[in-house]
Amino acid sequence: MTVQQTHRRGGGYLERPAPSGLADVIEVILDKGIVIDAYVRVSLVGIELLTVDARIVIASVDTYLRFAEATNRLDLFEQGGKDLGEFVGDLQEGGASKKTSGAIQGVKKALTNDSDTSKDDDRPRPAKRPARRVRRSEDA
Amino acid sequence: MTRLATATAGPSITDQTPVPPTGYYVYGMVRAGVRLPDNLVGIDGARVHTIEHGDIGAVVAEISLERPPGRRSELLAHGAVLDTLLVHGVAVVPVQFGSFLADDATVVEDLLEPSASHVAQLLDEFTGRAQYNLRATYHESVVLAEIVAADPDISALRDLTRALPEEAAYAERVHLGEMVARALDDKRRLDASLLHRAIEPFAAASVERAGSGTDHLLDVAVLVADDASGEFEVRLEEVAESVHERIHLRLLGPLVPYDFVGAF
Numbered sequence A: 001m002t003v004q005q006t007h008r009r010g011g012g013y014l015e016r017p018a019p020s021g022l023a024d025v026i027e028v029i030l031d032k033g034i035v036i037d038a039y040v041r042v043s044l045v046g047i048e049l050l051t052v053d054a055r056i057v058i059a060s061v062d063t064y065l066r067f068a069e070a071t072n073r074l075d076l077f078e079q080g081g082k083d084l085g086e087f088v089g090d091l092q093e094g095g096a097s098k099k100t101s102g103a104i105q106g107v108k109k110a111l112t113n114d115s116d117t118s119k120d121d122d123r124p125r126p127a128k129r130p131a132r133r134v135r136r137s138e139d140a
Numbered sequence B: 001m002t003r004l005a006t007a008t009a010g011p012s013i014t015d016q017t018p019v020p021p022t023g024y025y026v027y028g029m030v031r032a033g034v035r036l037p038d039n040l041v042g043i044d045g046a047r048v049h050t051i052e053h054g055d056i057g058a059v060v061a062e063i064s065l066e067r068p069p070g071r072r073s074e075l076l077a078h079g080a081v082l083d084t085l086l087v088h089g090v091a092v093v094p095v096q097f098g099s100f101l102a103d104d105a106t107v108v109e110d111l112l113e114p115s116a117s118h119v120a121q122l123l124d125e126f127t128g129r130a131q132y133n134l135r136a137t138y139h140e141s142v143v144l145a146e147i148v149a150a151d152p153d154i155s156a157l158r159d160l161t162r163a164l165p166e167e168a169a170y171a172e173r174v175h176l177g178e179m180v181a182r183a184l185d186d187k188r189r190l191d192a193s194l195l196h197r198a199i200e201p202f203a204a205a206s207v208e209r210a211g212s213g214t215d216h217l218l219d220v221a222v223l224v225a226d227d228a229s230g231e232f233e234v235r236l237e238e239v240a241e242s243v244h245e246r247i248h249l250r251l252l253g254p255l256v257p258y259d260f261v262g263a264f
Helices: A022-029 A045-053 A060-073 A084-094 A103-114 B002-007 B072-087 B104-126 B140-150 B152-162 B168-204 B224-244
Strands: B022-031 B049-053 B056-064 B129-139 B203-208 B218-224 B247-255
Touching: A022 B072, A022 B247, A060 B140, A060 B152, A060 B168, A084 B104, A103 B002, B022 B072, B049 B104, B072 B247, B129 B140, B129 B168, B129 B224, B140 B152, B140 B168, B152 B168, B152 B247, B168 B203, B168 B218, B168 B224, B218 B224, B218 B247, B224 B247
Parallel strands: none
Antiparallel strands: B022 B056, B049 B056, B129 B218, B129 B247, B203 B218
């Protein structure tokens, strides 16, 4: 796992992870590439589930409730002065994402928990929320 | 994971010597005549080679047909083979993970012959270029605060729903969320078009990738010429700096052009 920090230039505002972590590899590779008819045989339970779960579209009411919850959690006006970074943290700690992402996180865990090498993010970007990363299965 | 072992129960009763059937795992397609990097190995450590026909060749390695892949190490191996080709400057059209063919004849008849002209065209497009995945996400609390501040109706509804217990204002909360989601969509359209404008001069092609979530802004695959990639990155760094209080930019690449196999 070559964790090459590639902040080659500038102030480093652009996050440049090395694409070697499993999460990125799944996102980059799975379901991509030329499809050969009838010969594709991916068997593992975990990955099949992952591709299926990725197609889940969260019902709009749930989505709206998530937005409402996130909006209501804002304390910007009442308290003022609180550091923005803390807000970001707060939102991720207890957001609605936790409620909706259980199944998919389970799958992801199945794929990632047999090693410690899949941590590709070394910057505190907003936590990965697999449930929110809905991938389309265009023509599959 | 133990299920794998039991799922691959042996083949039917046989009195022959138990030679497990093997086939070819297909990684991608290249121009005929290209030299693969030495000692390139794929899934199960099998040596990777090409099977050529006409102007193109399939990048393959032997694999047991009784054990279709699906473990993380196999996905990583698939990616590693293609990445190695990219690093060595070999233009490659990636084939979907988990693709098998039975033998040399089927590689030619079922894969290379039918796809020859399309693949040759893709290889022309991919030569000297690589894919970059750009993901833009909002700092959620910042843009939500913008939205609340900009719309008195949203602000009022927020005050109302915040003051009530969760169960008491279900309809109001759905309505609030709907208004916020709409406002965020508008914001997204605007910000995404700005990002697209920054990308455009460097993009031989681009494909939007799906995304969702309250912080999603833009997820796009961009095909960039190798000799423009430095400038591309510098430009994105400038953009990232100028928007960093609201938006986070993450750039992955160079990658094999996975998202562009259907683009040309």
